[in-house]
Amino acid sequence: MKRVALNGNYAVAYAVKMADVDFVAAYPITPQTPIVEKISEFIANGELEAEYVNVESEHSAISACIGASLTGARVFTATSSQGLAYMHEVLFMASSLRTPIVMANVNRALSHPLNIWNDHSDAMPERDCGWIQFWVESAQEAFDTTIQAFKIAEEVLLPVMINLDGFILSHVYEAVELPDEELVREYIPSKPLINRVSPKLSYTIGVVGPPEYYFEMKYQALEAIERSRNNINNVNKEFSKVFGRKYGNVNEHMMEDAKYVLITMGAVTGTAKFVVNELRKKGEKVGLLSIRCFRPFPKDEIIKLLEDVKGVGVLDRALTPGGPGHPLYTDICCALYNAKNRPIIQSFVGGLGGRDILIDDFIKMFEIVKEVSEEGRPKPCIYIGLRE
Amino acid sequence: MKTWKEIPIGAMIIEPGNSVEFDVTTWRVFRPILDKSKCTKCGLCWIYCPEGAIMIKEDGSYEINLSYCKGCGICQKSCNVKAITMVREYEESST
Incomplete structure:
Protein backbone atom coordinates (compact mmCIF):
# COMPACT_ATOMS: atom_id res chain seq x y z
CA MET A 1 0.00 0.00 0.00
CA GLY A 244 -10.07 -1.48 5.93
CA ARG A 245 -12.36 1.29 4.70
CA LYS A 246 -16.05 1.06 5.48
CA TYR A 247 -18.85 2.36 3.28
CA GLY A 248 -22.60 2.14 3.56
CA ASN A 249 -25.31 2.81 1.03
CA VAL A 250 -25.90 5.91 3.10
CA ASN A 251 -22.86 7.51 4.71
CA GLU A 252 -23.79 8.90 8.11
CA HIS A 253 -22.12 11.58 10.16
CA MET A 254 -23.03 12.48 13.76
CA MET A 255 -26.36 10.72 13.42
CA GLU A 256 -26.60 9.38 16.98
CA ASP A 257 -29.14 11.53 18.86
CA ALA A 258 -29.37 13.95 15.89
CA LYS A 259 -32.64 15.88 15.71
CA TYR A 260 -31.99 17.98 12.61
CA VAL A 261 -30.44 16.30 9.63
CA LEU A 262 -29.27 17.41 6.23
CA ILE A 263 -29.21 14.97 3.30
CA THR A 264 -26.63 15.58 0.58
CA MET A 265 -24.97 13.77 -2.28
CA GLY A 266 -21.44 14.01 -3.60
CA ALA A 267 -18.51 16.21 -2.67
CA VAL A 268 -20.40 19.03 -0.89
CA THR A 269 -20.81 16.50 1.90
CA GLY A 270 -17.27 17.46 2.95
CA THR A 271 -18.27 21.07 3.63
CA ALA A 272 -21.48 19.94 5.30
CA LYS A 273 -19.51 17.64 7.64
CA PHE A 274 -17.36 20.57 8.68
CA VAL A 275 -20.47 22.61 9.47
CA VAL A 276 -22.02 19.75 11.44
CA ASN A 277 -18.84 19.46 13.51
CA GLU A 278 -18.88 23.20 14.21
CA LEU A 279 -22.56 23.20 15.18
CA ARG A 280 -22.04 20.15 17.39
CA LYS A 281 -19.37 22.09 19.28
CA LYS A 282 -22.08 24.65 20.06
CA GLY A 283 -24.33 21.88 21.34
CA GLU A 284 -26.69 21.69 18.35
CA LYS A 285 -28.04 18.20 17.76
CA VAL A 286 -27.37 18.11 14.03
CA GLY A 287 -26.41 15.25 11.75
CA LEU A 288 -25.70 14.48 8.14
CA LEU A 289 -26.56 11.76 5.67
CA SER A 290 -25.07 11.46 2.24
CA ILE A 291 -26.68 9.11 -0.23
CA ARG A 292 -23.89 7.00 -1.68
CA CYS A 293 -25.97 4.37 -3.41
CA PHE A 294 -28.71 6.31 -5.17
CA ARG A 295 -29.97 3.41 -7.32
CA PRO A 296 -31.07 1.08 -5.86
CA PHE A 297 -32.38 3.68 -3.42
CA PRO A 298 -31.62 2.73 0.21
CA LYS A 299 -35.18 3.32 1.36
CA ASP A 300 -35.21 1.08 4.43
CA GLU A 301 -31.89 2.40 5.74
CA ILE A 302 -33.14 5.98 5.39
CA ILE A 303 -36.40 5.24 7.22
CA LYS A 304 -34.41 3.65 10.06
CA LEU A 305 -31.82 6.42 10.28
CA LEU A 306 -34.49 9.13 10.42
CA GLU A 307 -36.71 7.35 12.95
CA ASP A 308 -36.09 9.79 15.81
CA VAL A 309 -35.31 12.87 13.75
CA LYS A 310 -37.50 15.99 13.94
CA GLY A 311 -36.51 17.81 10.78
CA VAL A 312 -34.73 16.96 7.56
CA GLY A 313 -33.30 19.23 4.89
CA VAL A 314 -32.70 17.73 1.46
CA LEU A 315 -30.15 19.45 -0.74
CA ASP A 316 -30.67 18.93 -4.46
CA ARG A 317 -28.10 20.00 -7.00
CA ALA A 318 -30.39 19.35 -9.98
CA LEU A 319 -33.88 20.42 -10.95
CA THR A 320 -37.13 18.71 -11.81
CA PRO A 321 -38.90 21.64 -13.44
CA GLY A 322 -42.62 21.53 -12.85
CA GLY A 323 -42.34 18.41 -10.72
CA PRO A 324 -43.72 17.73 -7.26
CA GLY A 325 -40.20 18.34 -5.88
CA HIS A 326 -36.63 18.18 -7.02
CA PRO A 327 -35.12 14.71 -7.60
CA LEU A 328 -33.55 13.77 -4.25
CA TYR A 329 -36.28 15.53 -2.27
CA THR A 330 -38.97 13.58 -4.12
CA ASP A 331 -37.22 10.27 -3.45
CA ILE A 332 -36.73 11.05 0.25
CA CYS A 333 -40.37 12.10 0.63
CA CYS A 334 -41.52 8.96 -1.15
CA ALA A 335 -39.31 6.77 1.03
CA LEU A 336 -40.62 8.34 4.24
CA TYR A 337 -44.30 8.64 3.36
CA ASN A 338 -45.24 5.28 4.85
CA ALA A 339 -42.74 5.49 7.73
CA LYS A 340 -44.15 5.40 11.25
CA ASN A 341 -42.34 8.54 12.39
CA ARG A 342 -42.11 11.06 9.62
CA PRO A 343 -39.94 14.13 10.09
CA ILE A 344 -40.64 17.52 8.54
CA ILE A 345 -38.83 17.54 5.19
CA GLN A 346 -37.55 20.82 3.77
CA SER A 347 -36.34 21.07 0.18
CA PHE A 348 -33.23 23.06 -0.79
CA VAL A 349 -31.65 23.58 -4.17
CA GLY A 350 -28.15 24.96 -4.46
CA GLY A 351 -24.87 24.80 -6.27
CA LEU A 352 -26.28 24.77 -9.79
CA GLY A 353 -23.82 25.26 -12.64
CA GLY A 354 -20.82 25.29 -10.31
CA ARG A 355 -22.09 27.91 -7.85
CA ASP A 356 -20.29 27.34 -4.55
CA ILE A 357 -22.28 26.26 -1.51
CA LEU A 358 -20.51 27.96 1.36
CA ILE A 359 -20.19 27.19 5.04
CA ASP A 360 -22.65 29.98 5.85
CA ASP A 361 -25.15 28.47 3.40
CA PHE A 362 -25.08 25.18 5.32
CA ILE A 363 -25.45 27.00 8.65
CA LYS A 364 -28.49 28.78 7.20
CA MET A 365 -29.95 25.50 5.95
CA PHE A 366 -29.69 23.97 9.41
CA GLU A 367 -31.35 27.08 10.89
CA ILE A 368 -34.22 26.78 8.42
CA VAL A 369 -34.64 23.06 9.09
CA LYS A 370 -34.87 23.80 12.81
CA GLU A 371 -37.32 26.64 12.23
CA VAL A 372 -39.70 24.67 9.97
CA SER A 373 -39.56 21.67 12.30
CA GLU A 374 -40.72 23.84 15.18
CA GLU A 375 -43.46 25.34 13.00
CA GLY A 376 -44.51 21.84 12.03
CA ARG A 377 -44.59 22.38 8.27
CA PRO A 378 -41.97 22.93 5.58
CA LYS A 379 -41.64 25.99 3.39
CA PRO A 380 -41.69 25.77 -0.40
CA CYS A 381 -38.29 24.85 -1.86
CA ILE A 382 -35.57 27.31 -0.86
CA TYR A 383 -33.05 28.21 -3.56
CA ILE A 384 -29.73 28.73 -1.80
CA GLY A 385 -27.77 31.72 -3.06
CA LEU A 386 -30.25 32.72 -5.76
CA ARG A 387 -30.36 36.49 -6.37
CA GLU A 388 -33.98 37.55 -6.03
CA MET B 1 -46.00 -18.05 -22.65
CA LYS B 2 -42.81 -17.75 -20.62
CA THR B 3 -42.69 -15.93 -17.29
CA TRP B 4 -39.96 -13.39 -16.52
CA LYS B 5 -38.02 -16.11 -14.69
CA GLU B 6 -38.06 -18.42 -17.69
CA ILE B 7 -36.79 -15.85 -20.20
CA PRO B 8 -33.00 -16.10 -20.64
CA ILE B 9 -30.98 -13.26 -19.05
CA GLY B 10 -30.90 -10.12 -21.17
CA ALA B 11 -33.85 -11.45 -23.20
CA MET B 12 -31.50 -13.42 -25.43
CA ILE B 13 -32.83 -16.10 -27.72
CA ILE B 14 -30.59 -19.04 -26.89
CA GLU B 15 -32.15 -21.69 -29.12
CA PRO B 16 -31.14 -21.15 -32.72
CA GLY B 17 -33.76 -21.65 -35.42
CA ASN B 18 -36.74 -21.20 -33.14
CA SER B 19 -38.62 -19.09 -35.68
CA VAL B 20 -40.26 -22.38 -36.80
CA GLU B 21 -42.35 -22.06 -33.64
CA PHE B 22 -43.63 -18.64 -34.64
CA ASP B 23 -47.06 -18.79 -36.21
CA VAL B 24 -47.98 -15.72 -38.31
CA THR B 25 -51.36 -16.89 -39.53
CA THR B 26 -53.15 -13.89 -38.05
CA TRP B 27 -50.89 -11.37 -39.80
CA ARG B 28 -52.39 -12.15 -43.19
CA VAL B 29 -55.00 -10.17 -45.11
CA PHE B 30 -54.60 -12.15 -48.34
CA ARG B 31 -54.07 -15.89 -48.55
CA PRO B 32 -52.26 -17.55 -51.49
CA ILE B 33 -54.12 -20.39 -53.19
CA LEU B 34 -52.02 -22.72 -55.34
CA ASP B 35 -53.72 -24.31 -58.31
CA LYS B 36 -51.77 -27.56 -58.69
CA SER B 37 -53.20 -28.21 -62.17
CA LYS B 38 -51.48 -25.04 -63.48
CA CYS B 39 -48.23 -25.45 -61.50
CA THR B 40 -45.19 -26.39 -63.63
CA LYS B 41 -43.02 -27.06 -60.53
CA CYS B 42 -40.51 -24.45 -61.73
CA GLY B 43 -39.70 -23.46 -58.12
CA LEU B 44 -39.71 -19.68 -58.62
CA CYS B 45 -42.21 -19.12 -55.77
CA TRP B 46 -40.03 -21.27 -53.52
CA ILE B 47 -37.02 -19.09 -54.38
CA TYR B 48 -38.84 -15.78 -53.94
CA CYS B 49 -40.86 -16.47 -50.78
CA PRO B 50 -39.13 -14.37 -48.09
CA GLU B 51 -40.51 -16.52 -45.28
CA GLY B 52 -39.72 -20.02 -46.47
CA ALA B 53 -43.42 -20.76 -46.39
CA ILE B 54 -43.39 -22.79 -49.60
CA MET B 55 -42.54 -26.44 -49.17
CA ILE B 56 -41.39 -28.99 -51.73
CA LYS B 57 -43.05 -32.32 -51.16
CA GLU B 58 -41.43 -35.69 -51.75
CA ASP B 59 -43.15 -36.13 -55.13
CA GLY B 60 -41.71 -32.78 -56.29
CA SER B 61 -44.97 -30.88 -56.02
CA TYR B 62 -45.30 -27.63 -54.07
CA GLU B 63 -47.39 -26.69 -51.06
CA ILE B 64 -47.82 -23.47 -49.08
CA ASN B 65 -47.44 -23.70 -45.31
CA LEU B 66 -49.92 -21.10 -44.13
CA SER B 67 -48.49 -21.00 -40.60
CA TYR B 68 -45.51 -19.04 -41.94
CA CYS B 69 -47.24 -17.10 -44.73
CA LYS B 70 -47.70 -13.37 -44.01
CA GLY B 71 -49.69 -12.87 -47.20
CA CYS B 72 -47.23 -10.60 -49.00
CA GLY B 73 -48.17 -11.90 -52.45
CA ILE B 74 -44.62 -12.17 -53.79
CA CYS B 75 -45.29 -15.80 -54.81
CA GLN B 76 -48.25 -14.69 -56.92
CA LYS B 77 -46.13 -12.04 -58.70
CA SER B 78 -43.28 -14.49 -59.27
CA CYS B 79 -45.47 -17.20 -60.79
CA ASN B 80 -45.21 -17.08 -64.60
CA VAL B 81 -48.16 -19.43 -65.19
CA LYS B 82 -50.50 -17.66 -62.75
CA ALA B 83 -50.96 -20.78 -60.65
CA ILE B 84 -51.18 -18.71 -57.46
CA THR B 85 -54.06 -16.37 -56.65
CA MET B 86 -54.44 -14.19 -53.58
CA VAL B 87 -57.84 -14.28 -51.88
CA ARG B 88 -59.08 -12.26 -48.94
CA GLU B 89 -58.90 -13.99 -45.57
CA TYR B 90 -61.95 -12.11 -44.31
CA GLU B 91 -64.97 -10.52 -45.93
CA GLU B 92 -64.53 -6.80 -46.48
CA SER B 93 -66.30 -4.82 -43.80
CA SER B 94 -69.38 -3.01 -45.06
CA THR B 95 -68.47 0.27 -43.37
Missing part, protein backbone atom coordinates in the same frame (compact mmCIF):
# COMPACT_ATOMS: atom_id res chain seq x y z
CA LYS A 2 1.15 3.51 -0.67
CA ARG A 3 -0.25 6.95 0.06
CA VAL A 4 -0.20 9.29 -2.92
CA ALA A 5 -1.68 12.60 -4.00
CA LEU A 6 -4.31 11.97 -6.66
CA ASN A 7 -7.24 13.93 -8.01
CA GLY A 8 -10.62 12.27 -8.47
CA ASN A 9 -9.98 11.57 -12.14
CA TYR A 10 -6.69 9.81 -11.53
CA ALA A 11 -8.08 7.90 -8.56
CA VAL A 12 -10.67 6.36 -10.91
CA ALA A 13 -8.02 5.72 -13.59
CA TYR A 14 -5.79 3.90 -11.08
CA ALA A 15 -8.74 1.79 -9.95
CA VAL A 16 -9.46 0.84 -13.57
CA LYS A 17 -5.81 -0.12 -14.09
CA MET A 18 -5.74 -2.24 -10.94
CA ALA A 19 -9.02 -3.88 -11.91
CA ASP A 20 -7.23 -5.17 -15.01
CA VAL A 21 -9.88 -3.90 -17.38
CA ASP A 22 -9.93 -5.53 -20.83
CA PHE A 23 -11.69 -2.89 -22.90
CA VAL A 24 -12.17 0.86 -22.81
CA ALA A 25 -14.12 2.87 -25.37
CA ALA A 26 -14.36 6.62 -25.02
CA TYR A 27 -14.93 9.78 -26.96
CA PRO A 28 -11.74 11.73 -26.34
CA ILE A 29 -12.91 15.33 -26.81
CA THR A 30 -15.04 17.71 -24.66
CA PRO A 31 -16.80 16.88 -22.35
CA GLN A 32 -14.30 14.09 -21.64
CA THR A 33 -12.13 14.12 -18.54
CA PRO A 34 -8.54 13.12 -17.77
CA ILE A 35 -9.86 9.73 -16.56
CA VAL A 36 -9.61 8.14 -19.99
CA GLU A 37 -6.53 10.20 -20.83
CA LYS A 38 -4.73 8.61 -17.91
CA ILE A 39 -6.00 5.16 -18.85
CA SER A 40 -4.75 5.58 -22.42
CA GLU A 41 -1.39 6.51 -20.91
CA PHE A 42 -1.37 3.32 -18.83
CA ILE A 43 -2.13 1.27 -21.93
CA ALA A 44 0.45 3.08 -24.08
CA ASN A 45 3.09 2.52 -21.38
CA GLY A 46 2.28 -1.17 -21.18
CA GLU A 47 1.09 -0.88 -17.57
CA LEU A 48 -2.38 -2.07 -18.49
CA GLU A 49 -3.11 -4.61 -21.17
CA ALA A 50 -6.41 -3.54 -22.66
CA GLU A 51 -8.09 -2.64 -25.91
CA TYR A 52 -8.64 1.13 -26.12
CA VAL A 53 -11.04 2.37 -28.77
CA ASN A 54 -11.31 6.04 -29.66
CA VAL A 55 -14.85 6.36 -30.94
CA GLU A 56 -16.57 9.26 -32.67
CA SER A 57 -19.18 9.99 -30.00
CA GLU A 58 -20.42 8.99 -26.57
CA HIS A 59 -23.33 7.21 -28.26
CA SER A 60 -20.76 5.00 -29.97
CA ALA A 61 -18.62 4.69 -26.84
CA ILE A 62 -21.38 3.10 -24.79
CA SER A 63 -22.51 1.01 -27.77
CA ALA A 64 -18.99 -0.35 -28.22
CA CYS A 65 -18.86 -1.08 -24.50
CA ILE A 66 -22.06 -3.13 -24.75
CA GLY A 67 -20.61 -5.19 -27.59
CA ALA A 68 -17.36 -5.75 -25.74
CA SER A 69 -19.14 -6.59 -22.51
CA LEU A 70 -21.24 -9.21 -24.28
CA THR A 71 -18.05 -11.03 -25.19
CA GLY A 72 -17.36 -11.43 -21.48
CA ALA A 73 -14.68 -8.73 -21.24
CA ARG A 74 -14.30 -6.39 -18.27
CA VAL A 75 -15.35 -3.03 -19.68
CA PHE A 76 -14.99 0.59 -18.61
CA THR A 77 -15.87 4.00 -20.03
CA ALA A 78 -16.07 7.53 -18.68
CA THR A 79 -18.01 10.61 -19.64
CA SER A 80 -19.58 13.80 -18.35
CA SER A 81 -22.57 16.13 -18.82
CA GLN A 82 -23.64 16.35 -22.52
CA GLY A 83 -21.70 13.15 -23.17
CA LEU A 84 -23.87 11.24 -20.73
CA ALA A 85 -26.97 12.84 -22.21
CA TYR A 86 -25.85 11.67 -25.64
CA MET A 87 -25.58 8.11 -24.29
CA HIS A 88 -29.14 8.28 -22.95
CA GLU A 89 -31.00 5.81 -25.18
CA VAL A 90 -28.18 3.27 -25.11
CA LEU A 91 -27.98 3.28 -21.30
CA PHE A 92 -31.32 1.50 -21.16
CA MET A 93 -30.05 -1.17 -23.54
CA ALA A 94 -26.94 -1.71 -21.41
CA SER A 95 -29.05 -2.52 -18.36
CA SER A 96 -31.68 -4.59 -20.15
CA LEU A 97 -29.03 -6.57 -22.02
CA ARG A 98 -27.47 -7.16 -18.59
CA THR A 99 -23.99 -5.97 -19.52
CA PRO A 100 -21.77 -5.35 -16.46
CA ILE A 101 -20.21 -2.13 -17.74
CA VAL A 102 -18.60 0.23 -15.25
CA MET A 103 -18.73 3.92 -16.10
CA ALA A 104 -17.41 6.96 -14.29
CA ASN A 105 -19.48 10.07 -14.80
CA VAL A 106 -17.95 13.37 -13.81
CA ASN A 107 -20.96 15.44 -12.79
CA ARG A 108 -21.34 18.64 -14.71
CA ALA A 109 -24.23 20.89 -15.67
CA LEU A 110 -26.25 20.44 -18.85
CA SER A 111 -26.70 23.27 -21.36
CA HIS A 112 -28.40 25.77 -21.96
CA PRO A 113 -26.72 28.15 -21.00
CA LEU A 114 -23.45 26.45 -21.79
CA ASN A 115 -21.78 25.65 -18.51
CA ILE A 116 -18.96 23.25 -17.86
CA TRP A 117 -19.09 23.47 -14.06
CA ASN A 118 -20.27 21.06 -11.45
CA ASP A 119 -23.83 20.12 -10.55
CA HIS A 120 -25.94 16.97 -10.71
CA SER A 121 -28.17 17.75 -13.67
CA ASP A 122 -26.43 15.28 -16.00
CA ALA A 123 -26.89 12.11 -13.95
CA MET A 124 -30.36 12.79 -12.55
CA PRO A 125 -32.14 12.29 -15.89
CA GLU A 126 -30.42 8.87 -16.06
CA ARG A 127 -31.68 7.60 -12.73
CA ASP A 128 -34.43 5.54 -14.40
CA CYS A 129 -32.24 3.81 -16.96
CA GLY A 130 -31.72 0.69 -14.84
CA TRP A 131 -28.11 1.35 -13.85
CA ILE A 132 -26.77 1.05 -10.34
CA GLN A 133 -25.70 4.58 -9.35
CA PHE A 134 -23.07 5.51 -6.80
CA TRP A 135 -22.22 9.06 -5.71
CA VAL A 136 -18.88 9.61 -4.04
CA GLU A 137 -17.52 12.40 -1.88
CA SER A 138 -13.73 12.01 -1.99
CA ALA A 139 -10.97 10.80 -4.30
CA GLN A 140 -10.44 7.83 -1.97
CA GLU A 141 -14.11 6.94 -2.21
CA ALA A 142 -13.96 7.32 -5.99
CA PHE A 143 -11.10 4.81 -6.09
CA ASP A 144 -12.74 2.37 -3.69
CA THR A 145 -16.16 2.58 -5.30
CA THR A 146 -14.71 1.91 -8.76
CA ILE A 147 -13.11 -1.29 -7.43
CA GLN A 148 -16.39 -2.29 -5.78
CA ALA A 149 -18.33 -1.42 -8.93
CA PHE A 150 -16.64 -4.14 -10.98
CA LYS A 151 -17.45 -6.72 -8.34
CA ILE A 152 -21.09 -5.67 -8.05
CA ALA A 153 -21.61 -5.29 -11.81
CA GLU A 154 -20.26 -8.74 -12.58
CA GLU A 155 -22.17 -10.41 -9.77
CA VAL A 156 -25.58 -9.05 -10.74
CA LEU A 157 -24.96 -8.49 -14.47
CA LEU A 158 -25.96 -4.85 -14.39
CA PRO A 159 -24.03 -1.72 -15.39
CA VAL A 160 -22.76 0.57 -12.63
CA MET A 161 -22.28 4.34 -12.82
CA ILE A 162 -19.92 6.10 -10.42
CA ASN A 163 -20.71 9.78 -10.10
CA LEU A 164 -18.01 12.14 -8.96
CA ASP A 165 -18.46 15.88 -8.79
CA GLY A 166 -16.80 17.81 -11.61
CA PHE A 167 -13.74 19.90 -10.70
CA ILE A 168 -14.36 20.14 -6.95
CA LEU A 169 -13.62 16.42 -6.80
CA SER A 170 -12.48 15.38 -10.26
CA HIS A 171 -9.65 17.92 -10.47
CA VAL A 172 -8.74 18.45 -6.81
CA TYR A 173 -5.77 16.56 -5.39
CA GLU A 174 -6.27 14.63 -2.19
CA ALA A 175 -4.32 11.97 -0.31
CA VAL A 176 -5.37 8.55 -1.58
CA GLU A 177 -4.30 5.20 -0.17
CA LEU A 178 -3.57 2.92 -3.09
CA PRO A 179 -3.62 -0.76 -2.18
CA ASP A 180 -1.21 -3.22 -3.74
CA GLU A 181 -2.27 -4.20 -7.20
CA GLU A 182 -2.12 -7.91 -6.28
CA LEU A 183 -4.59 -7.35 -3.46
CA VAL A 184 -7.06 -5.67 -5.83
CA ARG A 185 -6.67 -8.40 -8.43
CA GLU A 186 -7.25 -11.02 -5.75
CA TYR A 187 -10.37 -9.17 -4.63
CA ILE A 188 -11.79 -8.85 -8.14
CA PRO A 189 -10.20 -11.69 -10.09
CA SER A 190 -10.66 -11.35 -13.79
CA LYS A 191 -12.89 -14.34 -14.28
CA PRO A 192 -14.09 -14.34 -17.83
CA LEU A 193 -17.84 -13.96 -18.00
CA ILE A 194 -19.70 -15.98 -20.57
CA ASN A 195 -19.02 -14.87 -24.14
CA ARG A 196 -22.54 -14.29 -25.36
CA VAL A 197 -21.52 -13.47 -28.94
CA SER A 198 -19.49 -16.62 -29.48
CA PRO A 199 -20.48 -18.27 -32.78
CA LYS A 200 -20.55 -21.57 -30.92
CA LEU A 201 -23.57 -20.45 -28.94
CA SER A 202 -25.67 -18.94 -31.77
CA TYR A 203 -27.49 -16.59 -29.39
CA THR A 204 -29.75 -13.86 -30.69
CA ILE A 205 -29.03 -10.66 -28.76
CA GLY A 206 -31.01 -7.44 -28.92
CA VAL A 207 -34.32 -9.03 -29.76
CA VAL A 208 -37.69 -7.50 -30.51
CA GLY A 209 -39.88 -7.56 -27.42
CA PRO A 210 -43.48 -7.48 -28.63
CA PRO A 211 -46.28 -6.57 -26.19
CA GLU A 212 -46.52 -10.24 -25.20
CA TYR A 213 -42.91 -10.22 -23.95
CA TYR A 214 -41.61 -6.67 -23.31
CA PHE A 215 -43.10 -6.47 -19.81
CA GLU A 216 -41.47 -9.73 -18.65
CA MET A 217 -38.14 -8.76 -20.25
CA LYS A 218 -38.09 -5.39 -18.49
CA TYR A 219 -39.23 -6.86 -15.19
CA GLN A 220 -36.24 -9.19 -15.27
CA ALA A 221 -33.81 -6.23 -15.17
CA LEU A 222 -35.95 -4.51 -12.52
CA GLU A 223 -35.78 -7.59 -10.33
CA ALA A 224 -32.02 -7.71 -10.83
CA ILE A 225 -31.50 -4.20 -9.50
CA GLU A 226 -33.78 -4.91 -6.54
CA ARG A 227 -31.81 -8.08 -5.83
CA SER A 228 -28.53 -6.16 -6.16
CA ARG A 229 -29.17 -4.58 -2.73
CA ASN A 230 -27.92 -7.79 -1.11
CA ASN A 231 -24.83 -7.93 -3.30
CA ILE A 232 -24.02 -4.28 -2.60
CA ASN A 233 -24.35 -4.80 1.17
CA ASN A 234 -22.12 -7.87 1.02
CA VAL A 235 -19.53 -6.09 -1.10
CA ASN A 236 -19.50 -3.17 1.36
CA LYS A 237 -18.87 -5.60 4.23
CA GLU A 238 -16.27 -7.65 2.40
CA PHE A 239 -14.47 -4.55 1.17
CA SER A 240 -13.99 -3.18 4.67
CA LYS A 241 -12.48 -6.52 5.72
CA VAL A 242 -10.00 -6.57 2.85
CA PHE A 243 -9.14 -2.87 2.52
